[in-house]
Amino acid sequence: MPDLLVADLSRWQFALTAMYHFLFVPLTLGLSMILVVMEGAYVMTGKEVWRRTTKFWMNLFGINFVLGVATGITMEFQFGTNWSYYSHYVGDVFGAPLAIEGLMAFFLEATLVGLMFFGWDKLSRPAHWMVTFFVALGSNLSALWILIANGWMQNPVGSEFNPDTMRMEVTNFMEVLFNPVAQAKFVHTVSAGYVTAAVFVLGVSAWYVLKNRHLGLAKRSMAVAASFGLLSSLSVVVLGDESGYTLTDNQKMKLAALEAMWHTEEAPAPLTLIGIPDREARETHLEVQVPWVLGLIATRSLDGEVEGILPLVAIAEDRIENGVKAYDAVARLNADPDDAEARTIFEATKRDLGYGMLLLRYTDTPSTADEETIAKAAWDTVPHVAMSFYSFRLMAGLGFLFIGVFALAFYFISLRRNVPKLFLRLAVLIIPLPWIAAELGWILAETGRQPWIIDGVLPTFLGVSSLSASQVITTMVGFTLIYGTLAVVEVSLMIKAISAGPGARLFPAGGGGSDTDELSPAAAAAPSIKFDV
Structure with missing residues (x-):
């Protein structure tokens, strides 16, 4: 037993x-695209104020980008240090998107990010804008391949277990690539990153x-953040609805x-706005519901069912019993690969092999598990209900606030109010x-998948x-201390850069034009936005 x-x-x-x-990923995704918009304005108008505006936000992007890369590398090492059996079991499938992400996306943005910072005087305005665009593209492609990998963990399509190698293997890479869960997660996550950056730019401004x-x-x-943020926040809600549909x-x-x-x-099932989930009583107290809404969101119909927890637990019990047969067949094939009867049983029950493995939490021999143990393992398939319930509602509430x-x-900016x-x-x-909304989203995604990796x-x-x-425990304490220190460094650098303003040389982003804080009256002219201060 483990x-x-x-x-x-x-x-x-x-x-x-x-x-x-x-903490770093959403701002990198969104700020890179805002830089494309701002530098595009500079390319089209040639106004120095747009150049300085772009360079200022680029400094903040650079601080965030460096620390994001450093913390991301640490995560990938953990697949070998802490999750080695996982890496062995599914490495043939899971490793492919990660490898493509490194070769296609990370190298693209890492190669061009230097030109973005140091190439202002080396490249023409359109050429430098193209560099900025490809850095943004690389950042978003990185998210795509990471989320394809994560989406496969949520919905393992295009692969199956091979009893001869005792590993998961790819059977259809196109299914892995176009996994509906992965695609829904990508567009929703990227849109959330755009909202994060827009809120950040709006707030600092x-x-x-x-x-x-x-x-x-x-x-x-503020003008860029308002329009970019409104479009992004609306898309988050629409794409979040699509994510809910894929769960059905x-x-x-x-x-x-x-x-x-x-x-x-x-x-059609009602949507519960608020309530108090009670796992022991297996009910939700003080529910406030909106009729039909969940059914419409989850099934796109008036007659589609959304199954409840208790019926799904009953289905899990059946799948565990079936999975025990698959587990025993694998054991027989491991001892004798030519056992035709065992292979026939495995082919008929292989879809439920993972469910049979849930019993290994309680016994070394799943075939000896009694009904009580099977029922306990079936209830293990229910994630933390209260955490999932409240995480979703807080995340959705913040989305509508944005x-x-x-x-x-x-309204204020476009109508010159x-x-x-x-x-x-x-x-x-x-x-x-x-950032709180983004973390709640990941808590929902990952705890909602439990007990499955x-x-x-x-x-x-x-x-x-x-x-x-x-x-x-030792490595966890080490990570906590190191990451705590990096958090202080990140916040300190951000505050320093914001306090210093657009004249600061945190990154030597090239010459051309004045680097002083003051601009000529013509350069300082801005859209006619009035501020009641």
Whole structure:
């Protein structure tokens, strides 16, 4: 039987590093695209203020990019140090998107990022804009391939287990590539990154206006952030709806858990706005529901069913019993690859092999498990309901808040209305919220998949390396100290760059034009945005 303490500690360690890394990813994705927009304005107008605006936000992008790369490399090493059996079991499938990400996307952005910072005087305006565009493209392609890998963990299509090699193998790479879960996760995650960057740019610009500093930069940045952010926040909601639709066919238990829906509701199912999930009582107290909404979102119909937790647990019991047969057939084939009867049984039951492996949490011999043990293993397929339920609602609530903020910003700026001081303060105060929403999204995605490291294929507790608990604790403490230090460095550098303003030379981004903080009256002219300060 596996060491469950080591498995839990390894999960905590990976969660620590993943969530810390994801503090940098959304801003990198979104800010790179905003740089493309701002530098495009410079290419078209030739105005020095747009060049300085681009270079200022590029400095902040550089700080975030460097620390994001450093923390991302650490995560990939953990697949070998803490999750070696997982890497052995699914490396033929999971490793391919990661390798392509390194060769296609990371090398693209890493190669061109130097030209982006140091090539202002070496390249023409259009050529430098193209470099900035390809850095942004590389950043987004990195997210694509990472999320293809993660999407396969959520919905392992295009592959199957080979009892002769005892590993998962690719059967159709196109299915892996165009996995509907991966595609939905990519567009939703990237849009969330765009929202993060827009909130960041809007908030920092609002702070400059409140301090009556760098108004030319602030007004233009707010105009870009308002329009870019409004489009992005609307797309997050639309694409989030698409993500919910993909759960209906591919991750029914996750959908039932995030809705705390214990029983299958009559179609079309209602959406629970708020409630108190109770796993022991197997019901949700004080529910406030909106009729039909969940059924429409999840099934795109009025008669499609959304299955509840209890019926899905009953299905899991049947699949565990079937999986025991597959597990025994694999054991027989491992002893005698020519056992025709065992191979026939395996082919008939291989879809449920992972479910049979859930019993290894309780016994070394799944075939001896009694009904009580099978029932316990079936309930293990239910993720943490309360965490999934509240994470989704907080994330969705913040998403609608961002729509409201950007709609107001767009209204004030596009119609040349006075921008109230209260709104400017609000824009500054909400800067941390997109990161909270992004982390909640990852908590929902990853805890909602449990107990699987590969959904329906490999239980999480079986994927760990042969480590001791003390070894994992030692490295976890080390990561915490190092990442805590890096967090202080990141925030300090960001605050220093923002306080210094567009005249700071944090990165020697090339000459051409004045690097002083003051601009000529013509260069400082900005759109006619009024500020009630």
